[in-house]
Amino acid sequence: MTIHAERILVTAALPYANGPIHLGHLAGAYLPADLYVRYQRMKQRDVVFVCGSDEHGVPITITADKEGVTPQAIVDRYHEANTKAFERFEMSFDNYSRTSLPLHHTTAQEFFRDFHARGILTEKKEQQFYDGQARKFLPDRYVEGTCPVCANTEARGDQCEKCGTYLSPMQLLNPRSKISGAVPEVRETSHWYFPLGSYQRRLEDYIRNRDERDGWKENVLNYTRGWFKDGLQDRAVTRDLDWGVRVPLEGYETKVLYVWFDAVLGYISSTREWAAKAGTPDAWRRYWLDASTKYVAFIGKDNVVFHCIVFPAMLMAWNDAHTEQYVLPDNVPANEFLNFEGQKFxxxxxxxxxxxxxxxxxxxDPLRYYLCTSLPEYRDSDFTWKEFQAKNNNELADIFGNFVNRTLAFCARTFGGILPARGELDSRDQAILDLADKTPVTAGGFMEAYRFRDGMGEVMNLARAANKYFNDSEPWKTAKSDPARCATTLNICTQLVRTLGILMSPVIPATCERLWAMLGLTGSASTQAWDTAGAPALPAGHPLGKSAILVTKIEDEVIEQELKGLGASADAAATSATNAPSTPTATPATDPPKDLITLDDFKKVDLRVATVLAAERVPRSDKLLKLQVEVGTDRRQVVAGIAQHYAPENLVGKSIIVVYNLQPAKLMGQESQGMLLAASDAAGRLVILQPAGSIESGSKVK
Ligand SMILES: [Zn+2]
Known part of the structure; x- marks a missing residue:
């Protein structure tokens, strides 16, 4: 059973801005959400579809520390990269936001303030490691030491990666701070807790009730049952960290909200941002604060606890004291995982x-189609290059593309590109028209039930039947023997091309727009009404457009290349993922050299080793840093466009190379006497050049 609502709020899990998204993410939450939304829009329902980057938490600050850049630089890099990747994948979000926006901070703080003022949160004192040198409390991953189980000396405060044991920082032997290396002291700190346990009964009722109304997936129900069986525990809402949403409470200014608390609220702030951008700042309320809205939250299985337990409990807590009530998820269709060539990503x-x-x-489109046919809806599934090729060549090209192209080519050749009229229908004609008429209903039933493989499978079955209809009708024979029969066959085939173009558009939108143009139609396949897609709507005499091959096959050699590169290309991608920004690709081709110069030309450039004495941001510039450098006995100021790649405090004390005889210049009103050397790659990553060994400042570079 499914709830049919005319207004639908759809969210897709916020990807964590600490790395690029991979195919597993697409199959888990994003493609299913996009298929659902595209389908519901064609059902002419009022849909808003939001997502955004999750930009807080310790893994991000750890990455920033490792690279010597700011956490903002890390989230900027991956927010931008993932925004582009989603665009290329044709995700049809109404808004893609990010949790570092002030609007989001305000939203999250509103919830905290409300819960705190109403006495829902409890404060607990606890012992935590503190770095006396850095004057900071240390979250778990900021403590390293010796594993009490396997004696690995590099164990982290949350887990030993060598033996896999989950740890708490206090269990480590010889603990040390990851920031300063100092032995941390134990200090008392206090944190606010959300009483998740006291919502357990209501959460169990809520899930039972929604499952009865909208048919929840068995895997999701099993995960939540497991949590309930163990009993829900209080959860810390705050932690000692610099990066995140500040706790809006006097005396707690050094703490931030725990990322789990603020991230789920990102759906609300993304919808608020969407409304504000559209010039209707209150429009978000229509979705979130109206009980007639259906809310569907798409996630991967690793997120079940946050969306089926934590987030609903937070919304219940809010709703208990406000007349405006937030809607809770009506369904959380979580997928299992997609593997890659038999192993986990x-x-x-x-x-x-x-x-x-x-x-x-x-x-x-070929990727969208293949992932759609192998979505991990009930159990883990696997991406393989061979299957990717097979799905593209044997289904998308040989069944769907072939039917479209042979129909349009026949019309062009035999009827001069004008749609011929239908005459009397025989039983074969009637049968295929009936199937076309029925397919939106059967496929739609699966789409409503979050069974996208089956839904799109029904549409592909119509394409199979259409090919068979073409073959059985033998229009190449009737063209001479019975022209009226031939005209009827081709009229029907062309109507089927249109039907398939509409019904396939959720999964292969760009291909269907090309198909639409080949039919000589204006507008867009993806804005047609789903329900009437099966009706023969093209009038006789309609001029068809120019056709071209709709689906290109992928050659064996191309797939062989992919299989050969399996380890290597993944290695390159992984390296560039940890170190580099937007485009994780294999090593790009080297640019050809500039014009040749003589040694004397080169000697005109006076390069020196310099030491950075101080560094700060240039006001009102997000690119520039102002460095005070020592070159031997000389001191100068150098302004460099590296603020997005380096945190100023990480540069102090470093040896760098500067151009010592460069004409002084002013950048954003700041005098720059020289230029520092840095390398940048095609992806935009920038690294400062440094001497490979220790050498005095002022030394000449030759
Ligand atoms: Zn261990």
Whole structure:
């Protein structure tokens, strides 16, 4: 059973801005959400579809520390990269936001303030490691030490990666701070907790009730049952960290909200941002604060606890004291995982492929189609290159593309590109028209029930039947023997091309727009009404457009290349993922050299080793840093466009290379006497050049 609502709010899990998205993410939450939304829009329902980057939490600050850049630089890099990857994948979000926006901070703080003022949160004192040198409390991953189980000396405060044991920082032997290396002291700190346990009964009722109304997936129900069986525990809402949403409470200014608390609220702030951008700042209320809205939250299985338990409990807590009531998810259709060539995607092992890399070699539609046919809806599934090729060549090209092209080519050749009229229908004609008429209903039933493989499978079955109809009708024979019969066959085939173009558009939108133009139609396949897609709507005499091959086949050699590159390309992608920004691809071709110069030309440039004494941001510039450098006994100011790549505090004390005889210049009103040397790659990553060993400042570079 499913709830039919005319207004639908759809959210897709916020991807974490600490790395590029890979194919597994697409199959988990994003493609299913997009298929659902595109379908519902064609059902002419009022849909808003939001997502955004999740930009807080310790893994991001750890990455920033490792690279010596700011957390903002990390989230900017991956927010931008993932925004582009989603665009290339043709995700049809109404808004893609980010949780570092002030609007989001305000939203999250509103919830905290409300819960705190109403006495819902409880404060608990606890012992935590503190770095006396850095004057900071240390979140779990900021403490390292010796594993009490396997004696690995590099164990992290949350887990030993060598033996896999989950740890708490206090269990480590010889603990040390990851920031300063100092032995941390134990200090008392206090944190606010959300009483999740006291919502357990209501949460169980809520899930039972929604499952009865909208048929929840068995895997999701099983996960939540497991959590309930263990009993829900209080959850810390705050932590000691610099990066995140500040706790809006006097005396707690050094703390931030725990990322789980603020991230789920990102759906609300993304919808608010969408409304504000559209010039109707209150429009978000229509979706979130109206009980007649249906809310569907698409996620991967690793997110079940946050969307089926934590987020609903937070919304219940809010609703208990406000007349305006937030809607809770009516369904949380979580998918299992997609593997890659038989193994789990792994950034650290370099196994898998990032979306951006994939779409630099293939268009989005074949990937969307293949992932749709192998979505991990009930159990884990597997991406293989061979199957990708087979789905593209044997189904998309041989069944769907072939039917479209043979129909349009026949019309062009035999009827001069004008749609012939239908005459009397025989039983074969009637049968295929009936199937076309029925397909929106059967496919739509699966789409409503979040069974997208089956839904699109029904549409592909119509394409199969259409090909068979073409073959059985033998229009190449009737063209001479019975022209009226031939005209009827081709009229019907062309109507079927239109029907397929509409019904396939959720999964292969760009291909269907090309098909639409080949039919000589204006507007867009994806804005047609779903329900009437099966009706023969093209009038006789309609001039068809110019046709071309709709689906291109992928050659064996191309797939052989992919299989050969399996380890290597994944390695390159993984390296560039941990170190580099927007486009994780294999090593790009080297640019040809500039014009040749003589040694004397080169000697005109006076390069010196310099030491950075101080560094700060240039006001009102997000690119420039102002460095005070020492070159031997000389001191100068150098302004450099590296603020997006380096945090100023990480540069102090570093040896760099400067151009010592460059004419002084003013940048944003700041005098710059010289230029520092840095290398940048095609992806925009920038690294400062440094002497490979220790050498005095002022030394000449030759
Ligand atoms: Zn261990």
């Amino acid at each position: 792994s950034k650290s092992r370099g196994w898998g492929i990032y979306v951006d890399e994939f779409l630099s070699r293939y268009p989005a």
